[in-house]
Amino acid sequence: MLKKWWHNTIGYQIYPKSFQDTNEDGIGDLKGIIAHLDDLADLGINVIWLCPINKSPMKDHGYDVSDYEEIDPMFGCKEDLQELILEAEKRGIKILMDLVINHTSSEHPWFQKALKNPDGEYGKYYIIKEGKDGKEPNNWRSIFGGSAWEPIKDTNLYYLHLFTKWQPDLNWENPILREKIYKMINGWLNLGIRGFRVDAISHLKKDFSYTNLPPDGNDGYVNGFPYFSNVNGIGTFLNELKENTFQRYDAMTIGEVDENLPSDIFSDFVGENGYFSTIFDFCHAELHVNSAQWKNKPIAFIDELKKVLFAKQAVVKGKGMLCNYLENHDLSRVVERFIPEKEIDFYSKSMVGGINFFMPGIVFLYQGQTIGMMDYKKETIKSFQDPTTFILYEEYLKSGITEAEALAQINLKTREHARTPMQWNANPYAGFSQVEPWFGVNPNYNEINYEAQKNNSHSLYAFYKKMIALRKSEEYQELFIYGDFIPKYETESGIIGYQRNLGNKSVLIINNAKSEETALPITEKIKKVLISNYNNDILSNESIHLQRYQFVVLELDSSIK
Numbered sequence: 282m283l284k285k286w287w288h289n290t291i292g293y294q295i296y297p298k299s300f301q302d303t304n305e306d307g308i309g310d311l312k313g314i315i316a317h318l319d320d321l322a323d324l325g326i327n328v329i330w331l332c333p334i335n336k337s338p339m340k341d342h343g344y345d346v347s348d349y350e351e352i353d354p355m356f357g358c359k360e361d362l363q364e365l366i367l368e369a370e371k372r373g374i375k376i377l378m379d380l381v382i383n384h385t386s387s388e389h390p391w392f393q394k395a396l397k398n399p400d401g402e403y404g405k406y407y408i409i410k411e412g413k414d415g416k417e418p419n420n421w422r423s424i425f426g427g428s429a430w431e432p433i434k435d436t437n438l439y440y441l442h443l444f445t446k447w448q449p450d451l452n453w454e455n456p457i458l459r460e461k462i463y464k465m466i467n468g469w470l471n472l473g474i475r476g477f478r479v480d481a482i483s484h485l486k487k488d489f490s491y492t493n494l495p496p497d498g499n500d501g502y503v504n505g506f507p508y509f510s511n512v513n514g515i516g517t518f519l520n521e522l523k524e525n526t527f528q529r530y531d532a533m534t535i536g537e538v539d540e541n542l543p544s545d546i547f548s549d550f551v552g553e554n555g556y557f558s559t560i561f562d563f564c565h566a567e568l569h570v571n572s573a574q575w576k577n578k579p580i581a582f583i584d585e586l587k588k589v590l591f592a593k594q595a596v597v598k599g600k601g602m603l604c605n606y607l608e609n610h611d612l613s614r615v616v617e618r619f620i621p622e623k624e625i626d627f628y629s630k631s632m633v634g635g636i637n638f639f640m641p642g643i644v645f646l647y648q649g650q651t652i653g654m655m656d657y658k659k660e661t662i663k664s665f666q667d668p669t670t671f672i673l674y675e676e677y678l679k680s681g682i683t684e685a686e687a688l689a690q691i692n693l694k695t696r697e698h699a700r701t702p703m704q705w706n707a708n709p710y711a712g713f714s715q716v717e718p719w720f721g722v723n724p725n726y727n728e729i730n731y732e733a734q735k736n737n738s739h740s741l742y743a744f745y746k747k748m749i750a751l752r753k754s755e756e757y758q759e760l761f762i763y764g765d766f767i768p769k770y771e772t773e774s775g776i777i778g779y780q781r782n783l784g785n786k787s788v789l790i791i792n793n794a795k796s797e798e799t800a801l802p803i804t805e806k807i808k809k810v811l812i813s814n815y816n817n818d819i820l821s822n823e824s825i826h827l828q829r830y831q832f833v834v835l836e837l838d839s840s841i842k
């Protein structure tokens with residue numbers, strides 16, 4: 282594999298609204314991120330991905346951009362971003378922005394002009410079609426629920442929105458629009474941004490050879506993914522995008538693709554000449570999103586996860602790298618998904634954190650993950666903020682369940698759990714702000730906060746720090762980036778095990794997802810315990826003895842391989 286600067290990335294995703302407020306408006310801001318750069322450098326990360334900070338009416342918390350050239354005043358200004366880039370660089374950290382180019386906000390001037398004159402120049406920036414028999418052009422369902430089409434007042438026209446109705450889809454078939462987008466991207470790269478996480482990118486191309494399809498739900502709509510996800514011809518757009526922007530700046534790019542990326546086009550996306558450096562795929566995350574069946578079932582979950590993760594490694598082997606992430610701003614906190622409440626502690630949290638940390642791929646951590654922040658279940662639906670929560674809630678009610686049951690469902694899975702303010706210390710509002718934050722702080726901040734963990738060598742934070750230091754260390758970095766991946770103990774239920782080999786170095790990684798001790802056979806000699814979340818003696822009589830939820834990284838003596 283050709284070596285790239287971003288191969289050694291230990292990424293950290295920031296949700297700016299909830300990271301640190303500095304001007305007492307209850308909303309996180311860029312100055313707040315600058316204020317914590319020393320903390321992030323202490324953790325050891327070297328790339329930050331900022332969720333959207335462009336000007337936005339915040340219907341989808343910034344994933345609805347109304348001005349691509351500007352920073353939203355709630356976060357600060359361009360000078361703040363420049364300062365952030367400079368200060369981060371001093372600490373060896375590069376900044377990536379979120380790039381939302383599948384759609385704009387409905388308040389974007391382009392869309393406002395399109396509404397006024399759908400047949401004019403700006404009408405061609407969006408996907409506007411005639412209705413049929415007084416109804417939508419077709420029965421596609423929006424990814425967030427309801428019709429994917431919204432009527433344009435006083436006309437027979439509709440515009441397409443794959444997400445909320447405040448996020449009209451851009452028409453990538455229009456070369457004038459594409460040029461404007463490239464120019465905008467290059468503007469940010471010229472400012473010193475080192476790359477982007479590229480939002481919802483697999484939806485850029487739409488197939489309009491459709492009529493109504495048989496509905497797949499009681500709402501009369503149908504999941505139209507085959508018509509707007511990785512559609513044939515998308516590669517032409519993605520290549521052009523790369524060649525006109527990212528490639529010229531040696532930028533790092535992470536495409537957000539949906540879970541169905543066929544394996545035969547993986548290398549088109551992440552190969553040496555791929556459209557992106559790497560991708561966030563949903564394969565392992567979807568396990569949870571689509572179903573709550575794993576709740577309280579660590580062993581079943583780990584067995585399924587193992588299958589998915591190992592299959593992905595087999596697909597990308599020798600072609601490129603995926604991102605090893607567990608949490609982000611669209612998911613609940615990882616331990617909540619499958620570890621029984623009574624068993625959530627330092628051991629289970631650290632074991633979970635290790636699951637894919639040392640696999641081939643680019644590590645991405647989400648804010649709060651390294652201190653073990655948890656879901657904050659709400660007592661009323663009004664305490665939530667996100668339109669997707671309310672759409673889902675209405676759907677639950679329509680299906681006939683009670684309000685209490687619907688709320689319980691929301692509490693189980695809502696993506697908003699990841700968006701509670703960062704818990705820095707035990708001061709009011711967890712040190713996030715001096716005033717009441719825009720979104721409720723999890724009341725557990727007295728126990729779970731950064732300050733309580735940063736100087737405690739037995740904390741989860743210290744554990745993550747150790748894992749990062751090992752992955753980045755001169756001695757092992759190459760092994761973890763480029764080493765072979767060899768599954769181990771594959772049929773052993775509740776265990777994820779694999780070996781990484783490079784040259785004469787060999788490391789064995791084992792996660793025990795069982796709440797009881799376990800012994801595994803081993804024929805190789807262990808040279809050194811590089812990481813363990815216990816201080817036990819693990820070796821006796823050619824077997825490894827693991828405690829409940831133990832996680833170990835062991836260097837093997839390769840001379841006797």
Ligand code: GLC
Binds near residue numbers: 344381444480481537
């Ligand atoms: C991505 C983002 C999500 C957003 C959606 C629409 O999936 O991660 O937060 O709502 O795109 O932009």
Ligand code: CA
Binds near residue numbers: 301305306309355
């Ligand atoms: Ca603020």
